[in-house]
Amino acid sequence: MTPSTMTRRLMALGAAATLVLSAGACSAGSDKKAATESGSATTVAAASKTGSGSTDGGSGSDGGSATTTTAPSSSDDDAVVGSSTGQLRADPNDPTLVPLRLDVRSVERLDGDTIEVRFAITNTGEDGDATFEAWTELGDDTITASGTYDVGGAALLDRPNDKKYLTLFDSKDVCLCTGGGAQLAIAPGTSAELYADITAPPESVKTVDLSLPGFKPVNGLEIS
Amino acid sequence: MTSARPTTARTGGAAAVVIATLLAIGVAGASAPASAQDPGAGAGRVVAIEHRTVDVIRRVESISGDIRTEETPKEVSITLAADVTFAFDKADLSPEAAARIDEVVAAYQDGGKGAVAIVGHTDSKGTAEYNADLSLRRATAVRDALAGKLPKATFTVAGKGAAEPVAPNTKDDGSDDPEGRARNRRVTITFARST
Numbered sequence A: 001m002t003p004s005t006m007t008r009r010l011m012a013l014g015a016a017a018t019l020v021l022s023a024g025a026c027s028a029g030s031d032k033k034a035a036t037e038s039g040s041a042t043t044v045a046a047a048s049k050t051g052s053g054s055t056d057g058g059s060g061s062d063g064g065s066a067t068t069t070t071a072p073s074s075s076d077d078d079a080v081v082g083s084s085t086g087q088l089r090a091d092p093n094d095p096t097l098v099p100l101r102l103d104v105r106s107v108e109r110l111d112g113d114t115i116e117v118r119f120a121i122t123n124t125g126e127d128g129d130a131t132f133e134a135w136t137e138l139g140d141d142t143i144t145a146s147g148t149y150d151v152g153g154a155a156l157l158d159r160p161n162d163k164k165y166l167t168l169f170d171s172k173d174v175c176l177c178t179g180g181g182a183q184l185a186i187a188p189g190t191s192a193e194l195y196a197d198i199t200a201p202p203e204s205v206k207t208v209d210l211s212l213p214g215f216k217p218v219n220g221l222e223i224s
Numbered sequence B: 001m002t003s004a005r006p007t008t009a010r011t012g013g014a015a016a017v018v019i020a021t022l023l024a025i026g027v028a029g030a031s032a033p034a035s036a037q038d039p040g041a042g043a044g045r046v047v048a049i050e051h052r053t054v055d056v057i058r059r060v061e062s063i064s065g066d067i068r069t070e071e072t073p074k075e076v077s078i079t080l081a082a083d084v085t086f087a088f089d090k091a092d093l094s095p096e097a098a099a100r101i102d103e104v105v106a107a108y109q110d111g112g113k114g115a116v117a118i119v120g121h122t123d124s125k126g127t128a129e130y131n132a133d134l135s136l137r138r139a140t141a142v143r144d145a146l147a148g149k150l151p152k153a154t155f156t157v158a159g160k161g162a163a164e165p166v167a168p169n170t171k172d173d174g175s176d177d178p179e180g181r182a183r184n185r186r187v188t189i190t191f192a193r194s195t
Helices: A005-022 B097-111 B128-149 B178-184
Strands: A082-091 A094-109 A114-123 A155-158 A163-166 A191-199 A207-211 A218-222 B018-025 B046-054 B056-061 B067-071 B075-081 B112-121 B155-159 B186-193
Touching: A082 A218, A094 A207, A094 A218, A114 A207, A191 B056, B067 B097, B075 B097, B097 B112, B097 B128, B097 B186, B112 B128, B128 B155, B128 B186
Parallel strands: B112 B155
Antiparallel strands: A082 A094, A094 A114, A114 A191, A155 A163, A155 A207, A163 A191, A163 B056, A207 A218, B018 B046, B056 B067, B067 B075, B075 B186, B112 B186
């Protein structure tokens, strides 16, 4: 059932209040295993502001699902805590390399077990250059052989402890990250805002590097 | 433009751990299918994130990838890359394997219970018979190393040869895929979670 726009906005208002309360959640220092209690573990994350777009209404929810939609937060829009560059092929059939910039907006511990990384990819090509459409280049090719149509290739590196934390997928190989099927296209001069939920390192780990296929790692990101 | 995935939330006694999120993205400057957008929407940025509770698989590996741990609410599965754990074509544990075996022991002591299932896998090169035998001998070698440090645990071992690849052995054009084959050469150790 697709919520109406009005309903969605009411939900967003309600969620905004919750958002304010949970803003300090990342410093709550919860026990690493606390999130495994059945049923009730939910966290709320702010999304960057938007003036448009919509969540998919076709959620096909069953009776047991718990869904909250959170309000966008305008303050995160242009925050950049780290950047790198990279290049990837334009699409699976076009080997033209597209110059890209990766801007990390936030690296936030949602609870003891999960970190949410929000980032943007910008096509830094010129007008008339290739559009980046190669979704599977950013996906996780250990989930399915052809790579997943999402940004599930994102990972957090804790080099001092020789650990690489991978993007969360559910038991149906659905990423807990931006997924786009074949629809993602970043034309020259434009960008896409993306996110990935990743297994968190222990609370004692304070900084990590973000690794995304095709890009140089973004090092020294503090977990907030 | 926006896109999103259907959400299939699964809750229940299996302790859905966390948060899955669904995000529709807007791309600045691009137009989007009208059916998926609010009327009057122009260039888009990130839209609201929906959170749902589902069974997620948590994955952590060493940076070189020679040991990977995957956890669901019910079970832990640790994969050892065969190329690090064993010498080429052999079933004797390499010197490098000792540290990884200790990690498996610690993982079981910290959070495992019940029987430990060990399964060896090979890539697709070689005969089925050869691969079945090598994979079983490798699983057995891992079992022997673990049993020495976990005297009270029970173990099952199996060799599946090349029957359960996790990566392509060949590329689409039929040529060899050495990286894929390397990923297929592995031993998995699985046990139930105690917490």
